[in-house]
Amino acid sequence: MFCTFTRSLELSPPKALSLGLLFVEPQCSSGSLSGAIGSESFDVKASKENLKKFFALISLSLTCNKRLLGFDPTFIDDQGPHTAIQIVTDTGTQELVIDHPHIFRAAGICGRGTTCWKAHLSVDERQTFLIKDSWQPKDRREEGVMLRDVTENNVPHVARYHHHEDVHVAGNSVDIESHVRRGANFQTCQTIKITDEPNDPQVPHGFINRVHRRLILKDVGQPIWTVDSPVHLLKALELKDMRPY
Numbered sequence: 001m002f003c004t005f006t007r008s009l010e011l012s013p014p015k016a017l018s019l020g021l022l023f024v025e026p027q028c029s030s031g032s033l034s035g036a037i038g039s040e041s042f043d044v045k046a047s048k049e050n051l052k053k054f055f056a057l058i059s060l061s062l063t064c065n066k067r068l069l070g071f072d073p074t075f076i077d078d079q080g081p082h083t084a085i086q087i088v089t090d091t092g093t094q095e096l097v098i099d100h101p102h103i104f105r106a107a108g109i110c111g112r113g114t115t116c117w118k119a120h121l122s123v124d125e126r127q128t129f130l131i132k133d134s135w136q137p138k139d140r141r142e143e144g145v146m147l148r149d150v151t152e153n154n155v156p157h158v159a160r161y162h163h164h165e166d167v168h169v170a171g172n173s174v175d176i177e178s179h180v181r182r183g184a185n186f187q188t189c190q191t192i193k194i195t196d197e198p199n200d201p202q203v204p205h206g207f208i209n210r211v212h213r214r215l216i217l218k219d220v221g222q223p224i225w226t227v228d229s230p231v232h233l234l235k236a237l238e239l240k241d242m243r244p245y
Contacts, residue, residue, distance in 0.1 A: 072212075073169055084122060085131070087163050087216065095122040096129055096216070103130070104223070112136060112210070118220050129162060130217040135210035138175060144215045160218040167212040174212040 044054045060068075067073045076084045076095075084097045096119040104116040114134040121127040136143070144164020151161035167174045174180075227233040 067169065072167075074167055085119075085214075087165065087214075089163050096120065096131065097122050098131065103220075119216075128220050130159070130220045132215040132217070133167075134213055134215075135176070136213050138209045138211045142213065144213070147215070147217070159221060162218045163216040165214050167214055175209055176211075177207075177209045 099118045106114045112134040147161040
């Protein structure tokens with residue numbers, strides 16, 4: 001049940017985690033793109049101390065800032081109906097205004113959680129970009145580095161690189177282990193045993209520390225599934241000019 005609600009919450013504005021309070025089996029749970037963790041179950045009516053904890057949790061949820069609720073603070077909400085982000089490039093600080101709705105968002109609870117938006121410069125709407133946010137395994141090579149090398153070598157029919165970064169909040173890199181779960185010693189806790197066999201038994205079943213990475217491209221491609229004829233599809237595949245997200 002918690003996972004179902006977590007998936008629906010991921011369709012809301014950008015979030016690093018989702019918090020839930022389960023009243024069926026009273027405990028506080030946190031879901032992120034590396035899975036979910038939960039507190040020990042407690043009976044709210046068992047003692048005054050438990051009741052105080054419950055009311056403190058409800059009060060905190062109503063009064064805390066958006067970051068503690070899991071929302072991404074790097075998105076600026078003071079653009080009226082629009083949202084913006086700021087990036088620092090070699091030429092200075094740029095502000096990109098996001099054109100809603102998103103172009104693509106990966107459906108799922110655990111994984112990269114890739115989301116793509118079309119955006120434009122706040123000072124020039126004619127300059128458009130593609131923003132790709134994803135939670136990638138920390139030990140993987142950065143996608144932005146590879147695309148930067150491709151752009152510098154003038155490889156044709158590939159989206160042009162503009163900027164990439166690991167997202168930081170308060171000077172710290174945003175990852176699952178230290179930022180989302182705040183250093184909790186969750187790997188030694190009790191785990192839920194799954195009886196069903198995985199689709200791919202070779203895939204490791206363990207915690208993957210994911211880091212929030214942002215890639216910005218100068219080109220906004222057209223999704224390949226929107227091609228209106230087989231001829232255009234073959235042409236797109238031949239030229240590799242209709243860029244997948």
